Amino acid sequence: MTDKKLSQDQNFFLRILKKQIFIPISALLVLMLFNLIADPTFFRVELGISSLGYPVLKGNLITILDNASELVILSIGMTLVTAASGGQDISVGATIALAGSVVLRILCGTDTLTDHIHAPIIVAFLACVLVAMLFGAFNGVLVAYFKLQPMVATLILFTAGRSIAAWINNNTLPNNTDPRVGYYGNFFPGIAVPSPILIAILFMIVTALVMRFTKLSLFTQAVGINAESSRLNGINPQLIKFMTYVILGFCVAVAGFIKVSRLSTINYSVIAKDIEMDAILAVALGGNALSGGKFSISSSIVGAYVIQFLTITLYRFEVPAAALPAYKAIVVIILVVLSAPVVRKKFAELKKNFTAKEAN
């Protein structure tokens, strides 16, 4: 009887250690602890005044949550694409530039600088969604039906996306100073929490509902693990792969819309630069296999927050901007190695031996 209980305890430890979310969560906790020791005021959240004159929440934590929003949204789509197609979409940065350009083109009309919107914001948003999903579909067709390597297929838009974005606005950098444009990337009047946080939370809730009320995750995983088996069980693997790229397109649209709204303008050559790499990193940090198959969206989301937390922490320690990527790389390599299946297995074994010894 005691034996059984013991092995249950052991199993409990093992289960926690084996949980995919364990590594990103512990990374987040370590980062938090580190900041707390270095500067106990790090987590202080206070009321400030927004540019529109409303009281709003300010603090490091808020900044992290706020700035991570686009990455979180992208990491959800990237996780699905990775799971189904066993590859990643490297064009998301470029398609954000594209989708963002469409938003401003519609809001500004042909003006470069304007203080009122030329069309309702919802129209601009829907157009942005449509365009981003179309480009997602383009990637999806190349990957699912033409069976190109995802990285090669998305390299096309990675290369061309920002040029097309420039062309949409005739090579100008349009700026729309209508305050309503900025609501979605800053604050809604009267609401103290930054809008991107709210949008990200809403996005996560919708994702959770979709995962709960459809079998998207089962189908995606089945296709990612064994496409031929899935086909013989009546799933259409091509359609599933295609769908994940279209879903990522939607994520790109929302992320792009927030990005544009933050500044009310767009610089298509630098907006969301290298965000695709961070999104892929978030998926990897979450312990998801980049070769596809089983996945955990929540782990990717935590991974995305870890990346943002790390960036802000480094800023706080006044790491020069030029040296930032190098520091980031060091931390990332530790995390990725720790979350590698080989290392996780080794850890689980160590833990098992440890508990076994303790029991003796």
Add this chain to the structure above:
Amino acid sequence: MQDDVILRLEGICKEFPGVKALSNVQFTLHKGEIHALMGENGAGKSTLIKVLTGVYQKDAGSIYMDGMPVTINSTQDAQKSGISTVYQEITLCPNLTVAENMYIGRTNEMTTNWRKMNAGAKQLLDSLQIPASPTQQLGDCSIAVQQMVAIARAVDMDCKVLILDEPTSSLDESEVEKLFKLMTDLKARGVGIIFVTHFLDQVYSVCDRITVLRDGTFVGDYLISELPRVQLVSKMMGKELDSFDDIKQEEIADTIDRKSAPVFEATGLSSAAGVNPYDFTIRRGEVNGFTGLLGSGRSESVRAIYGADKVTGGRVMMDGKEIKIKKPIDAMKQGIGYLPEDRKHDGIIGDLSVKDNIILALQVMKGMFKPISKADAEKFADEYIKLLGIKTASADTPIKSLSGGNQQKCILARWLLTNPVYLILDEPTRGIDVGTKLEIQKLVLKLATEGKSVTFISSEIDEMLHVCKRLIVMRDRHVVGELTGEDLTQTKIMSTIAGGEKK
């Protein structure tokens, strides 16, 4: 007899989380003998082999080579001690030449002396009478020859112990003959061979001794002459087995419904996989089968029925109504289930749980937007785990960690759950132990009494005779005959396959 022991294992234990895979197992191999390692799925054969070859590390026990204790912690250690393994799936490189495959990873020099390598390979191939040229690409050889090349490689590495892990499961009979001849030659050279297989016939035609494992424990070590087949089977199962004839008697009841329209009827069906147009009918409550040699097109024929390959022609009727089956989902919606031949590549979704694997087909039929509730899924999984006796730690265990027979039962459960009217089973018993085989056969007959139709394919003619009422015989991708009633005998089938008259 004691002196010529080359390999001795004593008190081997190996535990995986939650499962005791081996406990206190012993094994003795003599010089120049072929020793069969037998046991049901999950008896611990593979684990023992993997311990011996250094893939797994044993928890306890000792290994002696020529009386000296050896430690084997990696596959390199095993090779250095003179233990070589040829696995069921070829682990060589198909895009290299035969000679390259034989010497790859074994030379210390920076450069390769191609001429010397090819000459050495040729000599070895000739001496073992393997029909392959050193400069031929390995991928162009038949599976049997590839396996022989793998053996030649092992022999050339001065192996004293050769492990053959189910080498014959993808070979046809003449190829098996060739392989056996090679094994006998090696035996004469003093190599000790451990032979893992499911085929009783093969054990009795080539082996000298048998070691039986059951549930991870050692049952016994017998001389082949002292252990009749029935006893071997009962030792493997741990109980007296119902004789194979039992099934024949149950089958006497005629379950075929001849009055109503056939459940499935195809005329001139052909597919892109190279099946020539053929006609096919199956009635309610009927069990029929496709037979023929490997590559005769029997699997491709049933795949055409299910729409697994692109259908290129023919008309299909179900219950007298014309329908179209273009892809698997169309067939599933008509109530057709298909258990594919290649379990690993076409059947299981390896990383998913047993539960998800079982509900998959039903879920797909319901569609993505109507999920089976968690409670229902668990109920279904538990029900079928119990019904089919699937041995798994829990319903949430990844299916890939189950033994082959239990994986097969999960796939079977997947289709039974969809409540099909017509079930196609392509080699459902391949690589499965005798007990499970019998269970599956009985299940098929039970389905027939419930009014379902089953098409059953097996490489073992015995088995086909037990379950099928009608056999469709194929040769070279043509249907060459149909046998029923009195004609259902081994000899008649053999002569039809070999070149019987067309009907």
